């Protein structure tokens with residue numbers, strides 16, 4: 001559904017280098033990216049600020065023309081046939097709204113109905129579905145400017161879906177939302193993807209969105225693709241560790257056991273780290289055999305930590321590769 005082959009985007013920028021002097025330089029916002037997203041996939045597209053995510057999305061919608069490479073969305077070259085593509089895609093920008101600020105929500109939908117020339121029956125059906133699943137019933141007559149951020153976001157998602165797009169680009173759809181609203185939006189997207197096989201490309205800084213929604217994640221930095229795989233695979237690449245929290249009968253020196261290393265001791269409680277890919281069972285058995293064990297729990301690795309290290313430019317290697 002989305003084909004990106006060696007795509008580049010270079011911006012010419014003028015930088016002030018003195019009182020009257022300006023120098024022309026180039027910013028390579030996207031630097032030779034290739035990926036393929038099959039129909040019905042829900043893929044996360046993440047990266048630090050300025051990595052090139054929005055530039056990629058803008059090229060995929062046809063707003064920007066690539067400086068090099070080849071791009072196709074639903075078989076269409078976005079920058080050449082932007083209007084034709086607009087009928088096939090939906091876009092939601094979390095930080096901006098596509099709704100008419102002073103009009104009641106329903107009026108924005110009526111305008112979308114006309115603009116996209118959506119057949120009446122299909123419009124009704126899609127609107128009813130969105131109103132029900134996104135809980136918009138009470139909000140349809142409220143002017144958009146009076147909606148809370150979470151209500152507005154749900155309103156925006158519905159607006160992007162009324163014309164049945166095959167591809168949905170979501171840029172920060174959960175930004176600024178409370179936990180309940182986030183859960184609602186995620187549940188809706190999961191259902192949409194499962195029931196209608198809508199292809200979704202999701203940009204977010206909230207890694208829980210990725211963990212809960214995407215089987216695949218792409219990480220971009222400095223315009224280049226750094227990782228393309230499962231969210232779990234990130235732990236492999238990042239050599240993530242799980243933590244064993246051990247409660248002993250009494251305070252003892254740090255536990256010595258094969259396969260794990262002590263990282264913290266606080267009274268009778270000790271923390272040990274071990275590779276996320278390894279089994280906890282032999283370590284637990286060894287500790288139970290040699291130490292006065294009272295209680296024990298395992299903490300899962302933190303995807304945020306792996307991503308933070310990746311964004312900080314640390315070279316991450318799959319376990320065993322070095």
Ligand SMILES: Nc1ncnc2c1ncn2[C@@H]1O[C@H](COP(=O)(O)OP(=O)(O)OP(=O)(O)O)[C@@H](O)[C@H]1O
Nearest residue numbers: 011013027029047048049050051052053054055056
């Ligand atoms: N119109 C433009 N002219 C010049 N440079 C630009 C333009 N748009 C983006 N850039 C530059 O391209 C790079 C990538 O920007 P982009 O907005 O794609 O990043 P992003 O990954 O979406 O970041 P964020 O998470 O902050 O939204 C940045 O260095 C940015 O300054």
